[in-house]
Amino acid sequence: MKRTVPLFITAAGGFILVVAYFIPHTQDWGEISLIWFDIIASFAMILGGGNLLKIHLSKVSDRGKGWAFSGVTLAAFILMLIIGLSKMGVHPNDNYPGFAWSGNYRETGAPFWWMYEHALKPLTATMFSMLAFYIASAAFRAFRAKNFEAILLLGTAFIILLGRTAAGVVLTGWMPERLSGLRLENLTIFIMTTFNTAGNRAIMIGIALGIASMSLKVLLAVDRSYLGSGD
């Protein structure tokens, strides 16, 4: 029962979507099953939150390495959750003034907005901007013209790096019109639209065939690995 029901739900959901795609009259079935999917996706957020609590609470209780970071994570998570769910400091919606919780949780000036604006936003932007430093360090340590393939890769990288900035125009902008294809910015476009596109299309077609075959296996219950290893 524990395995049969999920297998049945998967097969039914999958086949409904396939049928709804090809037969317009059954479009509503597809919509309904997708709304169910959206509801389940929302539950996945609750599951994710629960999992985060479980992992970090156990780290804090074990006093394992870096437990203080887990403590900060938990504090931030719980604080944001309480502020967001309770809509702390949020005024009711103008259309429904009688309902205290009808306001927008993102209201400017509210504690949730403040936490977002002054904590989450700068922190996540900082994390992303650190990439530039690590890329520079990795480029210095890893890129070596050891063989022909590496030389090709390096040459392409230089063209793209220069062609995606004003340097490309400065360095090769003087080239006459009949040689404009050799200008760095145009070479960049050529590489992206020809070599990159060809390679990516080949990969995409391969992936698509793989997905189709894998999906059929899942729908027909041949592949049951997504159910976990056992009871």
Added chain:
Amino acid sequence: MFEFFKNLDRRWVFLMMGFAVIVPILVQVKFTETPTNLARAVFNEFEKLEPGDKVLLSFDYDPASQGELQPMATLFVRHACEKKLKLYFMALWPLGPQMIDDTVRNVILEEYNEREGVTPLVYGEDYVNLGFKSGAEGVIKVVVTNMRQLYTTDSRGTAIDDIPMMDGVKNIRQMDLMANVSAGGGGTKEWVQYAVTPYPDDITLVAGCTGVQAPLLYPYIPQQLPGLLGAIKGAAEYEALVNEKYNPPVPDDPKEAAKWQTRYERYTEGVRRMSPQLFGHLLIILLIVAANVIYFVEKKREGSS
């Protein structure tokens, strides 16, 4: 000296990159951008539209990639405002609604609506924020056929039926154009696969994406994706086109010129962010060249000994 560079501490690399990025920002170096065909295609798709046409703007990114994507989001909204289009915002990323709020505040509330002689845009009549729904591909597949099944209220909690500009809107196939700002999964690729591909005659999609995503989206150009803005470079090119057409001339009076500067400076973020990128790229090239020189000198030494 050779030994110093051979065993260069990565903190020196970090310091150099820090300078390469900070100095151009402080000095405010700006370079002119020549628009490529892809940026022109995005611009032309907006230009084809008539006042009152509907445009769906899906902001599928968060603050982590705001540095790279915000300029194009700003420009999409500005271009739509200049064309007097009806703006329908939505998001497939949880923090997308905040990105929408930021952009609406920056472009519509603080700039466009403050212009003299312009009819201010009204929420619910000219623009609406439908907010975030979880499920990415699932959301796309529903909104292409019946968005009212999923969106019963806007992001402020107002019932969809009470929003004037939602009258008669059943699905996104009724939109005249769709512009997507995408930072990754649950973004442009999914919009192409689940919205444009099944309904190629109904949905026209243009997009702005991060640099790492762009190579993966080139295979969809031009049939499924007529225009694409790749990273800051794409934003700067599009910015050049929009500013050239819609920026009024700089007034001669210094006071008015200062006002002009304050008003329209927000639309030059792409170009402004290109200079740190240029110096960052040059530094990376320099580091690769230096590392290879060290590598070959060392190899030669090993060979001779």
